[in-house]
Structures are given as structure tokens and as C-alpha cells.
Amino acid sequence: MVYRLHQPATKLATVRMALQGLALPEICRLLGVGISRQSFGRWLELYEETRCVIKDPESYEARGRPATLSRDECEFMVRLAQSEPGLFLDEIRERLYDSSGVFLSVEGVHRNLVERLSITLKKPETKNVRKSLVAKYTFVEMMEFFPADFLVFTDESSFCDKDLLRSFGRSKRGTPSARYIINQNPPRLSLLPAISIEGLVALTTTFETYNGTRFEHFLEYDLLPRMNRYPDSNSVLVCDNATWHRGERVQQLCDAAGVRLMYLPPYCPELNPIELCFAAVKQQIRSSQILNRTEDPEFEIRQITAEVMVSDLCYKLYKHCGYCVPPY
Known part of the structure; x- marks a missing residue:
């Protein structure tokens, strides 16, 4: 069956009508939309468990490879890049290990900086600290x-x-x-x-x-x-x-x-x-x-x-x- 996106208002109206005793065919006729029995069952089950027809995105299962760094470790790397932008990758790896105990390869440090944190290597602008x-x-x-x-x-x-x-x-x-x-x-x-x-x-x-x-x-x-x-x-x-x-x-x-x-x-x-x-x-x-x-x-x-x-x-x-x- 082809996946079909339903708006939150449609889900809410469907659950309310179901609680009032209306059958699924009657609900589809009144709303003018087609709703599969699988979707109808999931919405009712979610409402019974959470009293909400919209699932919290935080509860979704993570897809793909699990992240190698936590949010706190990512924030540490961002602060490190801001305070010392000239560090080499192996120096960043050592600082990260000293701070959190997480040991990554040099390639892993580079991949996290570029792909996850959008921090890239560039030629810095030279500035004098005595500039007023x-x-x-x-x-x-x-x-x-x-x-x-x-x-x-x-x-x-x-x-x-x-x-x-x-x-x-x-x-x-x-x-x-x-x-x-x-x-x-x-x-x-x-x-x-x-x-x-x-x-x-x-x-x-x-x-x-x-x-x-x-x-x-x-x-x-x-x-x-x-x-x-x-x-x-x-x-x-x-x-x-x-x-x-x-x-x-x-x-x-x-x-x-x-x-x-x-x-x-x-x-x-x-x-x-x-x-x-x-x-x-x-x-x-x-x-x-x-x-x-x-x-x-x-x-x-x-x-x-x-x-x-x-x-x-x-x-x-x-x-x-x-x-x-x-x-x-």
C-alpha cells in the first residue's frame, strides 16, 4: 500500500469521531478522505497510550549508524574550535579524550567536524590582539x-x-x-x-x-x-x-x-x-x-x-x- 501523509487535524478529527462511536467508513465519508484500517488502528492505539494523536519525534527510533559523539561532546568540540581554531586533528582527538574519555581515529574526528558540526578547515585571517x-x-x-x-x-x-x-x-x-x-x-x-x-x-x-x-x-x-x-x-x-x-x-x-x-x-x-x-x-x-x-x-x-x-x-x-x- 502506498504511504499517504495525513495532516494532524485529520488524525484528531478521526479519533474524536471514533470515540463518539462512528465507524471508519462513516468517518471517511464525513471527512472526505481515505483512511486505511492500519492507520486508523495506530492512531487509536497511540491515543490510548499517550492521550495524543501525534507521536513525539524524540521517541522515534534512530536510523542509520549510531552517533559516535554525544551532544555534550559535540558542544565541547565546537567550543574547542572557537577558542583554538588552529589545532590539528590529532590535538583535537587528545583534548576530546582528556575531556570525555572518548577516543576516535583522526578520520573520525574529521568526519564529525565536517559532516556533523559543519566545521571546515580554512586559511585564517590574522588579527592583532592589541587592535582597538x-x-x-x-x-x-x-x-x-x-x-x-x-x-x-x-x-x-x-x-x-x-x-x-x-x-x-x-x-x-x-x-x-x-x-x-x-x-x-x-x-x-x-x-x-x-x-x-x-x-x-x-x-x-x-x-x-x-x-x-x-x-x-x-x-x-x-x-x-x-x-x-x-x-x-x-x-x-x-x-x-x-x-x-x-x-x-x-x-x-x-x-x-x-x-x-x-x-x-x-x-x-x-x-x-x-x-x-x-x-x-x-x-x-x-x-x-x-x-x-x-x-x-x-x-x-x-x-x-x-x-x-x-x-x-x-x-x-x-x-x-x-x-x-x-x-x-
């Missing part, structure tokens, strides 16, 4: 009064062809894939650009590390001459809290140029659109692998930077970081 949300949102609230075309962001980054090799490669199944380093000790190039919502404003590079003196030289001779006096477009310089960004002469140079100097809250790179520009530049270099075959890496990096940090990208990144951009 109060300082971050105070800065965000303050920046609501500055149009995006007032803001110029600057920061430094470094490039090395060994660090920009492609992360993955293809080969036949069962055989490893190889990648080759041409320059065993390649020089590291430091890049110091500044961007506005219109694109790249100034750019300088060096094979040495940037310090306060080089940053001040960049401001005095490259960046500040291309900026305007506040309040005007490109009149607010925003940089992070690096020590050599906060030198006394940095403030003096900005004051002399009529440029307002502002600092990002500590450990908040998500508020600096130039950080995302660096990611786009490195992705372009990694994609082209130009540093592995060029004799002038400085020229190539400067050219790619100028090609990537254009107005269209900068507009999108300013908007992504939450600044007050005009309609596109």
Missing part, C-alpha cells in the same frame, strides 16, 4: 566629514621575486610539481607610493629599507608638491602609525605645505586602500612572473604599479574601505 575597536570606529566616525577626494594615502611595501613565485603548479597524478628559482639571492625592492581617489599621485623605490629620512625626502620632493592646501582636493595625508611616519619634521613639512596630516588607528590595515593596491600589484607580478626574466626589476615594478593603481581601482577601494566617495 574603539579607536577604529572613532576614526571612521571622524572621516565621515572628509570627502574622499581630499584624502591621499601612503605606505610602503617590499617585493622579492622569490616571494612572488606561483603557489601552485600542475603535473601528472602521482608526480610532484616543481618550480625553479633563477636568482638564488635576489635583492628586495622597497616601494613607497601615494594614491588618491584619482589614482597614483607619487612613487619612489629603493633597494634599501625606508626610514624616517627617506620618508621625509619623499614627502618634501615627491608627494607634497603634488598636493593642495587644506581644504581642497588631495589636501589630507593619511598614513599608518609607523614610528618614522610620526617624526617631528613630517608634521613640519605638512604644515608648511598646508596639508592636514592624519594617522590611521593602530593595526587597522583594512582602512587603508593602498594595502589592497599592494595586493593587486603583487598579484599582477605573480601572474606575469616578470621578475624571473627581467634584468631591471625596479623598472618593471614601477611600471606595473602605475598600470594597476589607476582611478577606477582606487575609486572602488576607497568605497570598499568606507570613505565618502562621490557617485561614479
Whole structure:
């Protein structure tokens, strides 16, 4: 006989009519539904046992393989993943055994995490414990009064062809894939650009590390001459809290140029659109692998930077970081 689903109201009406002495054929005629004698008998039996025509789902017999972990043990694994997300599977197994005495295989731990608890392995986002949300949102609230075309962001980054090799490669199944380093000790190039919502404003590079003196030289001779006096477009310089960004002469140079100097809250790179520009530049270099075959890496990096940090990208990144951009 084909299984047929009956609504709870139908079951309740059927049992009530049966208690009033009506026969099953008469009940089916009055309700306009077909009810088998097996279903009719089960409903009456359930009512006599529980005084209810709907069976409690908690009383159903469990189907399939019995669960290897109880509810409390599952909650322990969830709390463990939340507090220490970087644990290996064997470490989770040991913690579970120490807590409840249940010993699973590594495969069993993985299966329970993924299939039962929906906890998967992913690359974590790095966060600094000293980051202050109060300082971050105070800065965000303050920046609501500055149009995006007032803001110029600057920061430094470094490039090395060994660090920009492609992360993955293809080969036949069962055989490893190889990648080759041409320059065993390649020089590291430091890049110091500044961007506005219109694109790249100034750019300088060096094979040495940037310090306060080089940053001040960049401001005095490259960046500040291309900026305007506040309040005007490109009149607010925003940089992070690096020590050599906060030198006394940095403030003096900005004051002399009529440029307002502002600092990002500590450990908040998500508020600096130039950080995302660096990611786009490195992705372009990694994609082209130009540093592995060029004799002038400085020229190539400067050219790619100028090609990537254009107005269209900068507009999108300013908007992504939450600044007050005009309609596109």
C-alpha cells in the first residue's frame, strides 16, 4: 500500500469521531478522505497510550549508524574550535579524550567536524590582539566629514621575486610539481607610493629599507608638491602609525605645505586602500612572473604599479574601505 501523509487535524478529527462511536467508513465519508484500517488502528492505539494523536519525534527510533559523539561532546568540540581554531586533528582527538574519555581515529574526528558540526578547515585571517575597536570606529566616525577626494594615502611595501613565485603548479597524478628559482639571492625592492581617489599621485623605490629620512625626502620632493592646501582636493595625508611616519619634521613639512596630516588607528590595515593596491600589484607580478626574466626589476615594478593603481581601482577601494566617495 502506498504511504499517504495525513495532516494532524485529520488524525484528531478521526479519533474524536471514533470515540463518539462512528465507524471508519462513516468517518471517511464525513471527512472526505481515505483512511486505511492500519492507520486508523495506530492512531487509536497511540491515543490510548499517550492521550495524543501525534507521536513525539524524540521517541522515534534512530536510523542509520549510531552517533559516535554525544551532544555534550559535540558542544565541547565546537567550543574547542572557537577558542583554538588552529589545532590539528590529532590535538583535537587528545583534548576530546582528556575531556570525555572518548577516543576516535583522526578520520573520525574529521568526519564529525565536517559532516556533523559543519566545521571546515580554512586559511585564517590574522588579527592583532592589541587592535582597538574603539579607536577604529572613532576614526571612521571622524572621516565621515572628509570627502574622499581630499584624502591621499601612503605606505610602503617590499617585493622579492622569490616571494612572488606561483603557489601552485600542475603535473601528472602521482608526480610532484616543481618550480625553479633563477636568482638564488635576489635583492628586495622597497616601494613607497601615494594614491588618491584619482589614482597614483607619487612613487619612489629603493633597494634599501625606508626610514624616517627617506620618508621625509619623499614627502618634501615627491608627494607634497603634488598636493593642495587644506581644504581642497588631495589636501589630507593619511598614513599608518609607523614610528618614522610620526617624526617631528613630517608634521613640519605638512604644515608648511598646508596639508592636514592624519594617522590611521593602530593595526587597522583594512582602512587603508593602498594595502589592497599592494595586493593587486603583487598579484599582477605573480601572474606575469616578470621578475624571473627581467634584468631591471625596479623598472618593471614601477611600471606595473602605475598600470594597476589607476582611478577606477582606487575609486572602488576607497568605497570598499568606507570613505565618502562621490557617485561614479
